[in-house]
Amino acid sequence: MLLFWFRRDLRLHDNAGLYHALETEKQVLPIFIFDTGILDNLSNRHDARVDFIYQSIKNMKEQLEKQGSTLLVRYGKPIEVIKELLQEYEVDGIYTNRDYEPYARERDEEVEALLIENGQDFKLCKDSVIFERSEILSLSGTPYKVYTPYKNAWKKAFRENMVAPFPSEQHLDKLLPHHKSPLPTLQQVGFKPADIPTPDPNMAEKVLRRYEETRNVPALDATTRLSPHLRFGTVSTREAVRLALQHSDTWLQELIWREFFMQLLFHFPASSQESFAPKFRHIAWRNNEEEFKRWCEGKTGYPLVDAGMRELNSSGFMHNRVRMVVASFLVKDLLIDWRWGEAYFAEKLLDYEQASNVGNWQWAAGTGADAQPYFRIFNPDNQVKKFDKAHTYIRRWVTEFGTPAYPEPMVDHNMARDRAIAAYKKAIALAAG
Template sequence: MKKVTVFWFRRDLRLEDNNGLAHALRQSDPVLPVFIFDKNILDQLDNKADRRVEFIHAALLQMQEQLLGRGSSLHVLYDTPLGAFRQLLKQYEITAVFTNRDYERYAIDRDEAIRTLLQEHNIPFQSFKDQVIFDQNEVVKDDGKPYTVFTPYSRKWLSVLANNPVTHYDDKKQRNHFLQQSPITIPGLRSIGFQAVDQPFPSQDLPKALLQHYGERRDFPSIAGTSKLGVHLRFGTISIRKILQQALPLSNSFVNELIWRDFYQMICWHFPQIGQGRAFRPAYDLIRWRNNEEEFEKWKTGQTGYPIVDAGMRELNATGFMHNRVRMIVASFLSKHLLIDWRWGEAYFAEKLLDYDFASNNGGWQWAAGSGCDAAPYFRVFNPTLQAKKFDPEGKYISKWVPEINDFGYPEPIVNHEMARMRCLGFYSKALKNSE
């Protein structure tokens, strides 16, 4: 059997500026690049035209082309992680396994199971920071405790960055230290039970002009003022370090969004209870949600009678994307106007968003519902009509997604705003009083 160092790709689907891969390539044994289509995850997806699986597949094909040019090949398995590593242990003499860290509950448990399996064979398992700028305890309070409020976290983050500039992990001397082998066929989408959708994916480009005007344009959904890089950052087809390097001299607002991303990933790591479906603030688990299924269906399909809410949901359903300002509006509407459990909305976004990321999705939903760390106070209830006037003043975004807005067929508002606001305040205050 061939002696190999395994590099396990997960949320880092690129060969360039990949921290764990760079470390693997410095080992004495050649690197076998591995990706696992995880049955534990894929078997839970009802939509067999899930564009995230298609995106991953396309990224793997691109990496395979690069690896073939270096005389190597990607080894792609369709199995559970444990099953896949048992296969690899039969095929190769593995001397070490390298990978990049993930901070979600499932990923942490998965990695522990693989670490235990490898320990039985005296094989070291090493993980590295790659998908965030700072992780674990790199940005914490002076007493070592994690931050739960964003503003002081962001100040500390920037001070840590000033003293620890980002490094890139391109080791050109080791570029060809991959295992030299014949091409291994990558399973087709259909062979793992999925199919392609004929829609383009967002570009990896981050134009200078977008960064320069990001602060003043980012809140207006009719303007192409956001990067749409979320899916690339989610699956690591682009380096977070490269994005930060481009943004630092041009846009504090954009850098701030990258800090939010790190913040939510570290909340996920420090407070694993959020990965078990619990509110960050336990008192909010006492809210007696109305959970009207008919109203939830109208929210999902964009038939609430509130044009900005309906436009957002229709954009999500049609494209797998929703503008960030609109995400906040529709999340607030579901949890506060309709008093439907934010977890219902979180799960629907998880099903539909191309750039779905547990930490950011959970953080955003709990922010909107008031139950999260550094959340909007429960008594702040967005008025969707005023939000539309402020952020879509000419109605361009709304008219694109709700063309029938002036027709008799467009529904009346599902709920009166002022009544819903007062009802929300009553429900929330009662739950919070009961927790005292």
């Protein structure tokens, strides 16, 4: 018998690892582990992501039990849970889909060592990306650090059959017949229901038809909202790329950015903790806690920044254009370490994915691989004129905008711009010795 371990692939259809497990001649028992190594670090007991995972697990479990099998759901440290399962069942091996984040890699290495010691297989499959790890390398055999040549190499290597679905849902009759197993309640896992809904993935196709012309306007509901579904695998990456090929090359390029950041984090895991470019590891950040608090609460006196932060705090979402503006403001206008912003987004974003979050924050800070130049600093007022001229988006989230209750700008942008450039130049000089 094999175990199939669901992680960030919460679907029964088009699931590569599940399909490969079911293709063997062995019966398969699906499992899911609420990982305390992750959950214990979450401060919000109403975390919408945990609620979303829980509902996705519950739905899959109900579907499998209609077919006479089940989904075993456990709570704890994965290595300990797997040790228990190996004692409960005659297990020949475990199949799962690969995860590229540093914590996940350490966890999987620990599990693999346990299985090898017991003479069992641990099969990791590619599922959440089209190209993984070292499949797209430069001509010199090294990882790409610049997006455009990576994108060009990605497109050159791409073949249509790479997005053909794995028909895992057609082979569920090979699952181990099993009596119904108990599902721990959300409260037993240590969380409570959230009041933030997950976006409907079925809206993406309609949005993509006009994506190129509308994607930068935050007042419009003109982004796909598929990112939480890609993050937790309720929609497969192959489905997303098929949609992009049909409707929008611009959106396909954003999916390639996602894989670019994933391969960067895989090859340079330290970039989750420090600036990718060594010359920017000595920036003298101001890190004013009161100013950071005002940024978090959306009370900076810059309306587009404040609207974005309030949208994030209220909905777990922020428009892509606005994400760039609020990140630039924190790092450049306030000279607050990008890691503070990255951690806040990690806590709040429904679509939080470490590789993309770290990559995009380092891009905004000018410290990352293929980042915007450090001297390119968004002017938040000009961004309003370009993308929210009628203040439609701003008024939606900043209800006191235009009244005496709205605060004055907390910093002069021109002064802050000069201050940031000077701090970056000083760091470059320090690095050069």
